[in-house]
Amino acid sequence: MRRLLLEKWANWRIILASASPRRKALFEPLGLPFEIIPACGPEVQRGETPETVAMNLAEAKTQEVAQLVWAEGRAPDTLVIGADTMVVCETDILGKPVDAADAKRMLARLSGHSHRVITGVSLIARAGDTLYKHGFYESTTVTFHSMTAAEIADYVATGEPMDKAGAYGIQGLGGHFIQGINGDYNNVVGLPMARLHRELMEMVVE
Numbered sequence: 001m002r003r004l005l006l007e008k009w010a011n012w013r014i015i016l017a018s019a020s021p022r023r024k025a026l027f028e029p030l031g032l033p034f035e036i037i038p039a040c041g042p043e044v045q046r047g048e049t050p051e052t053v054a055m056n057l058a059e060a061k062t063q064e065v066a067q068l069v070w071a072e073g074r075a076p077d078t079l080v081i082g083a084d085t086m087v088v089c090e091t092d093i094l095g096k097p098v099d100a101a102d103a104k105r106m107l108a109r110l111s112g113h114s115h116r117v118i119t120g121v122s123l124i125a126r127a128g129d130t131l132y133k134h135g136f137y138e139s140t141t142v143t144f145h146s147m148t149a150a151e152i153a154d155y156v157a158t159g160e161p162m163d164k165a166g167a168y169g170i171q172g173l174g175g176h177f178i179q180g181i182n183g184d185y186n187n188v189v190g191l192p193m194a195r196l197h198r199e200l201m202e203m204v205v206e
């Protein structure tokens with residue numbers, strides 16, 4: 001299965017438009033050689049629903065990096081992959097906390113309830129003068145145990161929540177508060193690998 005993917009993308013330069021160490025670690029097992037060029041533009045939320053907001057944010061990242069790469073001049077066939085992960089509690093979008101108080105507020109909202117984690121993914125490929133764009137999202141439902149204020153404060157003091165959407169990391173200590181999940185675990189960590197693998201196999205680029 002991995003060999004098929006390697007054959008399909010063998011002659012492409014592949015760029016992961018992400019500064020997230022989690023996304024790098026999730027992408028590596030695919031076996032495709034890739035570079036990292038993070039997008040650094042501001043994250044501006046646009047869209048009618050959380051799903052479209054996540055996909056638009058992901059596309060803004062791939063567009064930024066794709067333009068940078070193509071401005072270098074005659075580039076080989078290039079695929080740029082970007083993603084954005086957000087926590088959606090009822091209808092509110094929770095991004096990364098701005099400070100410890102914000103992290104505590106977010107965790108108090110998640111405590112004892114279910115929420116969705118949505119990762120939007122954007123793929124932009126360019127071969128010669130032809131551009132291919134594809135976007136999708138994956139949603140996973142996560143249910144938290146009830147947490148006391150002291151537990152929340154203790155967790156926030158570890159620093160783990162500060163660079164993560166919804167102020168927790170399922171892959172770290174945050175996982176100890178989770179009662180159950182429904183959907184793709186990797187999607188919560190930042191990249192829905194099962195779906196991405198299939199989309200990369202199916203993407204028409206010729």
Ligand SMILES: Cc1cn([C@H]2C[C@H](O)[C@@H](COP(=O)(O)OP(=O)(O)OP(=O)(O)O)O2)c(=O)[nH]c1=O
Pocket residue numbers: 017018019020022023038039061083084085086087096117163164165166168169170171174188189190
């Ligand atoms: C919910 C959750 C999020 N996260 C992380 C994944 C993302 O890195 C981060 C959400 O922020 P994003 O804005 O999606 O990504 P990023 O800024 O970290 O990286 P980049 O834009 O350069 O790709 O939260 C976890 O690591 N574990 C979790 O359980």
